[in-house]
Amino acid sequence: MPPVLFWNNPMLAQQLVNGLLLGATYALFALGFTLMFGVLRVINLVYGFYFSAGAFLALGLTHLGFGIWSALPVAAIGAGALAIVLDWLLLARLRRRQAPELASLMVTLGGVLALYAGATAILSPDIRRLPAELIASSAYVVGGVRITASQILILLATGVLVTALVGLMRATRLGLAIRAMAEKPDAAGLMGIDTARLAALVSFLSGALAGAGGVLIGLNFNAIQPYMGEEMMLRGFVVIIVGGLGNIEGAPVAGLLLGFIEVLTAGYVSSGLKDAVGFAILVLVLWTRPQGLFGRATAERA
Amino acid sequence: MNRRHFAAALAGLFGAATLPALAQAQTVPVGAIEILTGPAAAYGIAIKSGLELALAEINQKGVLGGRKIALTVEDSAGDKNQAINAARTLIGRDHVVSIIGPTLSTEMFAVGPVTNGRKIPTIGTSTTADGITAIGPYIFRTSLPESDVVPVTFKKAQARGVKTIALMYANDDAFSKSGYEVMKKSAEKLGLKIVATESFGTKDTDFSAQLTKIKALKPDAVGISALVEPVSGVLLQARQLGFDSHTLFIGGNGSNSPKLGQIAGKAADGLLVGSPWFIAKPDAANQAFVAAFKAKYDKDPDQFAAQAYDTMHILAAAIDRAGAADPAKITAALAKTSYTGVMGPFTFTPGRDPASTAGVVVLEMKDGAFHIAN
Numbered sequence: 164m165p166p167v168l169f170w171n172n173p174m175l176a177q178q179l180v181n182g183l184l185l186g187a188t189y190a191l192f193a194l195g196f197t198l199m200f201g202v203l204r205v206i207n208l209v210y211g212f213y214f215s216a217g218a219f220l221a222l223g224l225t226h227l228g229f230g231i232w233s234a235l236p237v238a239a240i241g242a243g244a245l246a247i248v249l250d251w252l253l254l255a256r257l258r259r260r261q262a263p264e265l266a267s268l269m270v271t272l273g274g275v276l277a278l279y280a281g282a283t284a285i286l287s288p289d290i291r292r293l294p295a296e297l298i299a300s301s302a303y304v305v306g307g308v309r310i311t312a313s314q315i316l317i318l319l320a321t322g323v324l325v326t327a328l329v330g331l332m333r334a335t336r337l338g339l340a341i342r343a344m345a346e347k348p349d350a351a352g353l354m355g356i357d358t359a360r361l362a363a364l365v366s367f368l369s370g371a372l373a374g375a376g377g378v379l380i381g382l383n384f385n386a387i388q389p390y391m392g393e394e395m396m397l398r399g400f401v402v403i404i405v406g407g408l409g410n411i412e413g414a415p416v417a418g419l420l421l422g423f424i425e426v427l428t429a430g431y432v433s434s435g436l437k438d439a440v441g442f443a444i445l446v447l448v449l450w451t452r453p454q455g456l457f458g459r460a461t462a463e464r465a
Numbered sequence: 466m467n468r469r470h471f472a473a474a475l476a477g478l479f480g481a482a483t484l485p486a487l488a489q490a491q492t493v494p495v496g497a498i499e500i501l502t503g504p505a506a507a508y509g510i511a512i513k514s515g516l517e518l519a520l521a522e523i524n525q526k527g528v529l530g531g532r533k534i535a536l537t538v539e540d541s542a543g544d545k546n547q548a549i550n551a552a553r554t555l556i557g558r559d560h561v562v563s564i565i566g567p568t569l570s571t572e573m574f575a576v577g578p579v580t581n582g583r584k585i586p587t588i589g590t591s592t593t594a595d596g597i598t599a600i601g602p603y604i605f606r607t608s609l610p611e612s613d614v615v616p617v618t619f620k621k622a623q624a625r626g627v628k629t630i631a632l633m634y635a636n637d638d639a640f641s642k643s644g645y646e647v648m649k650k651s652a653e654k655l656g657l658k659i660v661a662t663e664s665f666g667t668k669d670t671d672f673s674a675q676l677t678k679i680k681a682l683k684p685d686a687v688g689i690s691a692l693v694e695p696v697s698g699v700l701l702q703a704r705q706l707g708f709d710s711h712t713l714f715i716g717g718n719g720s721n722s723p724k725l726g727q728i729a730g731k732a733a734d735g736l737l738v739g740s741p742w743f744i745a746k747p748d749a750a751n752q753a754f755v756a757a758f759k760a761k762y763d764k765d766p767d768q769f770a771a772q773a774y775d776t777m778h779i780l781a782a783a784i785d786r787a788g789a790a791d792p793a794k795i796t797a798a799l800a801k802t803s804y805t806g807v808m809g810p811f812t813f814t815p816g817r818d819p820a821s822t823a824g825v826v827v828l829e830m831k832d833g834a835f836h837i838a839n
Contacts, residue, residue, distance in 0.1 A: 174681045177706070181673035188671070280502055288506035290694050290728050302705055309707050384670040385701050385728065386694065390504045394668045429674035434663045435636055437674075 173307030178430040179423075184314050186422020187321040188380055190415035192395045193402035194324060195372030201409025202345045202365045205264065208271040209249055210373055211392030211399070212278045217242040217374025218381035218391060219282075222291060231297050231382070239375040246370020247363050249274065258362065275393075282389040292385040293378075313383040320379055324372060325415045332411060341365060345409065401445045407458025417456060492535035493528060493790045495780065496555030498548050498566040498576065501540040504668060505692065507724065508769055509568045512590055513538050514762050515773030516565060518754075523781045529790065534781060541567050545575040552576045556583050562790045563588065563780055565773070570594030571639040577604045586796040588780060590772045593718050594643035598817040603796055605817040607776045607808075609741040611647045611690075611718050613822045618739035619651045619688075621827045621838060622715055627685040629658045630715075633675060633699060635691040636664035644690030644717035652688070660684045665699075667692060672699045676706050690717035697728035704732040713737065722767050726833035736830040737838055741819075742771045742808050743826050745837070751807045775806035 196210045220238035221231075229237065253274045257267050298316070302309040332338035343351040344361050352358045373392070380395075381387040402421055406413030421441055429437040448456060497516055499509030516536060524533045537559050539551035548567045555561045563586045567576050570592045580587040581601030589597055589606040593614075598604050622630075630652055634645035645662075652659055660682045663675035676699070679687060687703075689696050696716055703714070716725070716738040723744075725733050744755055744765060754774060758766040766774075779802050786801070787794035804811045809824035829838035 174677060177677045178674060181671075181677060185671050185673070283502060283506060288502075288504065288510070289724065290697065292728060292730075295730055300705075302707065304707075309705065311705050314705075380670075384698060386670050386698055388504065388694075394504070394670075425671075426674040429663075430678050434665060434675045438666065 174430075176306065176308045178426055180308050180310060181430075182423035182426035183419065184310075184317065184383075184422070185426055186419035187317050188383070188418075189398050189402050189421050190325070190418030191317065191321045191376040191379065192373070193399050193406070193414040193418050194321075194328060194411070195369030195376070196399050197403040197406060197409055197411060197414040198328065198365065198372070199369040200403060201411065202341055203250075203254070203258075203362055204345075204348075205254060205267045205271070207250075207254070208268070208396070209246075209253065209275045209278065210369065211396040212249075212275050212282075213242045213246050213370040213373035214377040214380075214392035214395060215279075215282065215387075215389055216245050216392075217377030218387045219286065219377075219389075220374065221378040221381065222293060222387055225294055225297060231293075231378075235375060235378050238378050239371040242374020242377070243367040243371030246366040246373070249278075250362065250366035255359070255362070279389055279393060286389055288388060288390070290386050290388045292387060293382050298382060311383075313379070317379050317383055320375065321415065324375070325411075328368075328372075328411055337364075398441075401441065403455075405445060405448050405456055407455030410455065410457045413455060413457030492533050493784060494535050494537065494559045494561045496552075496559060496561035496564045497536060497538045498541050498551045498555070498564060498568075498572070499538055500543045500568045501538070503542045503544075504694070505543045505569070508591060508692075509540070509566075511767050511769040512566070512568060512773040514758070515590075515766065515770035516777045518758055518761055518770075519774045519777030519781075523777065528781050528785045529788070532790075534784070537561070541572055543569060543572070545572055548572040548576045549579055552579050556580070556585055561585065562784070562792050563795055565590060565776060565780065567592075569638065569640055570597060570643065573597055573604075574600070574639060577601065580604075584796075585792050586799055588776055588799070590776045591769050592640070594639045595646065596643075602817075603792075605799055605813060607779060607811070607819060608772050609819050609822060609825070611644045612650075613819075614718060614739040614741060614825055615644070615647045616651045616654070617822070617825045618715055618737055618827050619648070619655055619657070622686055622713055622737060623655050623657065625713065627657065627713055629660050629684045630686045630688055631661040631663070631679045631682060631684040632659060633663045633665065633672075633679070633687060633689045633691070635667040635695055638667050638692070641667065641691045641717070641719065644719070648688045648690055648715075648717065657686075665691075665695065667695055669695060670698055672702050673706065676703050676708070680706060680708060684712065686713040686715055688715045688717070689720065692719040693722040693724050694728070696720045697725055697733070700725075700729045700732045700736065710735055718768075721828070721835075722769075723765055723835070724767075726830060726835070730833050733830040734832065738828050738830075738835075739825050740768060740828050740835075741824055742768045743828060743835070743837070746807075746826075750805070754807045771807050775804070775808050775811065778806055779804050779811065 199207050217238045220241045221234045224234040253270050299312045302311045340356050402418045406417035425437050425441050428440045499512050500506050501509045520536050527533050541548035565588050573589050573592045577600035581603045586603050591608050593608050593611045597606055632648055635641035661679050714736040716736055720738045721740045783795050783798040787798040812820045814820045827838045828835040
């Protein structure tokens with residue numbers, strides 16, 4: 164019997180594509196989350212709400228006649244603006260008073276639960292979807308493997324956003340300032356960096372990334388509802404922890420890894436073990452590398 | 466809830482000590498525990514709407530010679546512990562004589578032992594898992610268990626030539642899991658060959674791995690036991706992955722919601738589901754209910770609202786026949802229920818389950834809406 168490899172096994176090929184897509188979804192979600200943590204040093208649980216907000220903004224915009232190409236950036240900017248406002252309301256005050264990290268965590272927990280419940284009360288918990296005619300729904304078939312336009316869009320967007328963010332952080336003065344602030348906020352302030360403005364900018368960027376993720380993932384899975392961000396958060400945590408908290412290159416790799424593991428476990432072992440394997444890997448990574456796969460070994464701040 | 470708060474505020478004017486006496490003389494306290502917040506809130510809100518529509522009709526005349534029923538609806542948020550707390554609050558604070566709900570079978574398996582222990586008659590309107598009424602002699606249900614509905618649907622599928630079937634279910638929810646057991650038993654009994662069994666989580670949005678595996682096995686039908694949100698997701702992704710109309714999708718009770726068509730659209734076309742109720746049932750009682758529901762809430766009722774509506778009427782009639790706002794007497798009266806509502810003729814079995822399956826209709830999804838299947 165010849166070895167079963169993906170070019171002569173359409174089912175394995177499809178499963179690998181499924182894994183790639185699911186992984187890209189996780190990576191897209193985690194990108195802004197890890198940026199926010201890396202720079203602002205707060206596990207901001209409101210992040211999931213920006214994801215939901217982006218999807219709902221796009222939903223509203225498409226009802227006003229916007230197409231996907233105009234609704235996507237506008238919804239992302241809207242979610243980013245929301246992130247600035249919520250960061251200012253919930254966290255700026257605590258940052259100024261140098262409150263313990265646990266206090267910030269609890270504020271975002273309380274804040275996000277209030278936001279989800281409020282959004283559910285106003286928008287109803289019903290699942291909605293973006294108009295079906297927004298993007299072609301028929302699949303492209305290549306060598307027995309099927310992929311739809313919205314899935315290709317997710318792959319492209321994830322690639323573009325990861326590259327752009329890494330470029331921004333590594334190759335611009337702004338990125339240098341952000342990294343300086345991530346490293347030592349006090350010292351960065353003394354060197355003339357306006358840390359409050361930079362915090363707002365980072366909030367905007369991560370909110371916008373979350374919002375864009377919400378639109379694209381909502382478009383692909385056709386399941387937009389107020390709690391959609393909350394349901395991504397658990398996977399988001401796994402991805403940013405395995406990727407190394409705050410590590411922008413690590414999150415996409417960890418996202419893809421989790422996607423492949425989940426799909427291959429469900430496809431070839433047992434669908435009932437999918438979550439068990441995914442979360443067992445989280446435990447295993449933290450056992451062997453508490454700083455995550457791509458994190459730095461030393462504590463970055465005393 | 467507003468009514469109760471108003472009554473409490475009024476009673477407060479006369480001093481706190483007179484509150485229990487006054488409230489008891491005027492109203493019969495009844496509780497309900499439903500999911501009003503969180504991802505599954507749609508079910509609880511539909512049920513609450515059905516209950517409150519019936520309550521408004523009942524309170525025009527009142528029960529026990531003109532006393533009004535005061536309904537307190539507590540939110541369980543789909544959480545077992547919160548549901549138990551809600552039951553304790555309703556019994557301890559509100560002194561309810563009966564409890565309707567909770568929404569999910571999982572919650573009932575947690576709440577039932579508590580309310581049964583306190584001898585408060587508890588009526589599930591949406592709990593279709595096996596073993597619900599076995600919790601104890603105070604636990605009733607008005608929803609037909611899946612084990613009565615699914616075989617009717619599977620027979621219809623077999624008549625259309627289905628010989629092999631793959632089963633999918635949500636493995637984190639008692640309702641979905643028990644529906645799967647029923648599907649498995651029904652398939653075995655009818656001689657259908659089960660070629661694959663795949664599970665997923667109720668809150669999952671990606672089912673591609675499971676569906677890719679099933680597609681390679683080419684079954685005649687795929688049976689899905691889950692709530693409507695994941696079922697919609699499964700159907701949408703199945704079409705993306707190239708399942709065509711040659712594969713017959715069969716839903717459990719969770720698929721029986723107009724929301725399936727709203728979310729999944731054309732992707733749901735052809736799906737079969739058995740239903741104890743259908744909005745287009747032509748009888749006068751049903752049409753009057755549908756019209757009243759639309760007038761009050763500006764949307765179509767679903768099966769959950771219909772079951773809740775009948776249950777509120779069944780309970781009110783039992784309170785009336787019991788002759789007193791006394792849980793033990795109401796329990797005895799409930800067992801002797803003989804009522805014709807929007808679900809058709811209704812009596813309880815000695816095991817406190819619905820007795821008749823004559824009303825089951827098999828529905829087929831077409832262009833985003835259910836029609837009676839031929």
